[in-house]
Amino acid sequence: MYDIILAHNENEGRAFLRRLNGKNPLFACVIGVTETAKISGISAAGKYPELTDYTPPADVELLLLEKCRCISGVPVTPEGIPTPGLITMSALRLANIPVLVVSGGLKVNPHVPFLDLGGKPGRDIRKGKAVDNVEEVMWRARIAGENLSKTADYLVVGESIPGGTTTALGVLLAMGIDARGKVSSSMPENPHELKIKTVEEGLKASKVEFGGLADDPLKAISCIGDPMIPAFAGLVLGAADKVPVLMAGGTQIGAVLAIINALNPNILDNVAIGTTRWIIIDKTADLKGIITQIADIPILAADLNFSQSKFEGLKAYETGVVKEGVGAGGAAIAAMAKSKGSITKDALLKEIERNYDRLVGSK
């Protein structure tokens, strides 16, 4: 349907997409930071580990303003590949989709309006005390989700948090979902061993075994998660009672899904995952393998392909860098659905290239 791949649960995915057709979504982008991102070799979301505090605010500035304010240029990987926020922004602008920024916990606030939920930045999960205030932040996010569901036809929720696949792995293992070797990476060489070692240290510090917190999702986040997760899960829990919610992202969404499934599985009929083709074809990770252990919801993937792009920094997406983030896949899907397919993957690439040229230059 349109340029969207029905990557898992085809029939339910098609039915879900039909419900979005021509409708007006709101895109909520949940941002947060965790010190876990600064462990050497964990994240490529920021040129240097110290810069990862700036990546989430810079990403949402890009969405709202078509340029960043808290950094010059746009967030890039160490190799100079630009943030997937460039894809998200291009899709949202083409389809005129409104954006709400939601903070789960930040060190640097974005220079744009954002919804404050009282959250704090996350700590290094190796200490086993990663996130404060989880219940309160999730509760506030739920209130926000309930209110947003009264104004938008549906929600698309995306995220930006460097180091997020590692903290997601932590939550998944604590909850008994075997995601070892299955979470994705923004780097072409997925550092699975480093992620597993980091998580195992955190589990040990928390005195938690694999599956030990299957019935205590809030504690799993507190011990070994990140501040994006309770904010994202709360929004979905508040909204999906009333309207469809497209959870936009890669394997990190698995952790959010595990939380929601533990707290209120009834709403999952109203929920699907929206991601990119690069996540689906990623041989170093296994989104389906995570999801099917939790709840068998549909996976939709924007059929983006940058192999013919004239820009090296975009072509590089085909070599397995970045892949997803800032809700890029979900935003692309929402743009296609809102425009009833008149926004194609080709139109999207054209707009992405236009923005790339403007913001990154003709490298």
Place this chain on the structure above:
Amino acid sequence: MYDIILAHNENEGRAFLRRLNGKNPLFACVIGVTETAKISGISAAGKYPELTDYTPPADVELLLLEKCRCISGVPVTPEGIPTPGLITMSALRLANIPVLVVSGGLKVNPHVPFLDLGGKPGRDIRKGKAVDNVEEVMWRARIAGENLSKTADYLVVGESIPGGTTTALGVLLAMGIDARGKVSSSMPENPHELKIKTVEEGLKASKVEFGGLADDPLKAISCIGDPMIPAFAGLVLGAADKVPVLMAGGTQIGAVLAIINALNPNILDNVAIGTTRWIIIDKTADLKGIITQIADIPILAADLNFSQSKFEGLKAYETGVVKEGVGAGGAAIAAMAKSKGSITKDALLKEIERNYDRLVGSK
């Protein structure tokens, strides 16, 4: 039309109301604090001056949760009359209207989600340096307004800031609108002399004469305004380009209107004032007399009448206390319009009494 008084510019007011009929609004409540509220005798929005820092966060907690969290009970005047937020909450709940809280600058954050615009609490206007960061906060509010206008059919914007009629008087005089003796009060004895003296001190400290900042609205707010004003004005400036905006409040809205009129009068075709009958019949103030000096937009007033209420604390509204606030009048109008009149003033009073009984008790 319905239980709504066309209080000024009847034809335009009727046409404006028709555009709201059956539509889905979003209610944005802009909150802020100013030290000006702590000048003895200025405000009744809080039992003691020191409590005025808690009134705005408590008001918005009431809107979202049907109860307060940062204080016990609900905000009351020194005589124990409850906040008009009780009216707002009852109207929004009856009509299932979503709420977004927006902070212009606070000392105490609400224990609910709120949109942060980077604003700071306001200082005592007698020093002539009342508000920091005015341009930035207004710009961020404009970004928010633009995005909200893509998801809601129209906006209702209300406010809660103790001391706000005094700071409004300051901005109005600095901009050359003679509002002396015309601004309203939450107290039955309107302390006009005290307000004028306070403002004159601030004008002197700012080295500004009457009308001296007619062409510099941002400076008028910086010198002698409050942090609610740039946030409120920015939301309207961002949204009214696309959708109708009902500016909900009493004479304080005059200051907001003066700012908007100075920055972008073209959008005023899309703007009306929504207030209460108590403001219209207030003999100690003159909303129309302020508005007509600025821009002749329609004034709509919810025809609320508590004279037959079984609760003394509500009956007291008929003696000239409180009158308006937290967008009470605009919320009542929006509830009537959304329900195409099936929410009447009687239905509203019944719901307000139910909530009064629950939250204040049968005093």
